Amino acid sequence: MSENLNSSDVARLLSEPTMENRAEAAQKVSAQFTVGNLSDEERKIAEDIFNIMVKDAEIRVREALSESLKNSDNIPHDIAVALANDVKEVSIPMLEFSEVLTDEDLTEIIKSQDADTQQAIASRATVSATLADQIVENSIDSDVVATLVKNEGAALEEATMDKVLDKYGEDETVNVPLANRAQLPIKVAERLVNLVSEQVRDHLVTHHEMSPNTVMDLFLNARERATANLIHDGDDELDFAGLVDQLYENGRLTETLVFRALCLGDVIFFELALAKCADVPIGNAYRLIHDRGDLGLKAVYEKCGFSSDLLPVVKVAIDVAKEMTSSAAEDPLRYKSRMVERILTRCEKTVDAESFEYFITQIVGSEAA
Secondary structure, rough: OOOOOOOOHHHHHHHHHOHHHHHHHHHHHHHHHHHHOOOOOHHHHHHHHHHHOOOOOOHHHHHHHHHHHOOOOOHHHHHHHHHOOOOOOHHHHHHHHOOOOOOHHHHHHHHHEEEEEHHHHHHHOOOOOHHHHHHHHOOHHHHHHHHHHHHOOOOOHHHHHHHHHHHOOHHHHHHHHOOOOOOOOOOHHHHHHHOOHHHHHHHHHHHHOOOOHHHHHHHOOOOHHHHHHHHHHOOHHHHHHHHHHHHHHOOOOOHHHHHHHHOOOOHHHHHHHHHHHOOOHHHHHHHHHHHHOHOOOOOOHHHHOOOOHHHHHHHHHHHHHHHOOHHHHOOHHHHHHHHHHHHHHOOOOOOHHHHHHHHHHHHHHHHHO
């Protein structure tokens, strides 16, 4: 063939009726079209050829056309849609690579086709948040969703991640790559901790660079302490309210978890948690918790159904958290040391030995052992 298509080229390429020649013609015409250096007349001829070839009875011809056009941004939309809705041998290259297909095109295909087709769409270089949600919503099996969550080019919103965990949370082929994604909302990380297997734990810990204490906690399946550390490691304070709701609804907003979070310096979480457990507005809870007298904190703590035995420790922990707001994040080991020192000093005569042992366990965990 000459560098550019002309009428003689077209006549010669289509004169031989064999499947091999037609497939070769599809490849050659598509290659020149994709390069994009055709004249307007040649481009029109090429598009006419494509319209004939998408109806070719031989799958091999249509497959050659799809494979050759998958990376072209210039093919007519109707040609791309026709190939994308063909049998799998023809459709898969277009579904995985073609940028001509819209989210609307792909969504319609997701809803009507099999797992292999869905998986091809899930593996596209970029998958919009809307399309990702549709893939999860209409997924036929876990392999489709596993492909999606492994794909860092897929935009996964928190609500979509929640759907993933609702449908396939117990499946390691899904929760392992989900735990290893570049960004995880804190509520999703908390759910993963509570679904953790050893393999998921390794991915979660490695990716999020958790502290040695958290690694050990996860290894020992001490999920509550691991959750407290996740809360502390999180950088989205605005999401604490949603996390508190989630923990409460799942029966995991326990007294020990709330106490651990406070001892790690997470006062906002502590305030929201007490408001939730006491069923009082956050403004009221804040005033009660930070009452300079003894009545406010005692009242809200008891309304939560929590033990009042450690109230002296809790009060000191609140004071230390206020004094060392930045240190909790910047130097957690120094913060822990100061917390222990202050409580031992201030509560020596008001907290019994058993309560002290409990307190040390909650703060320093495995280090105390």
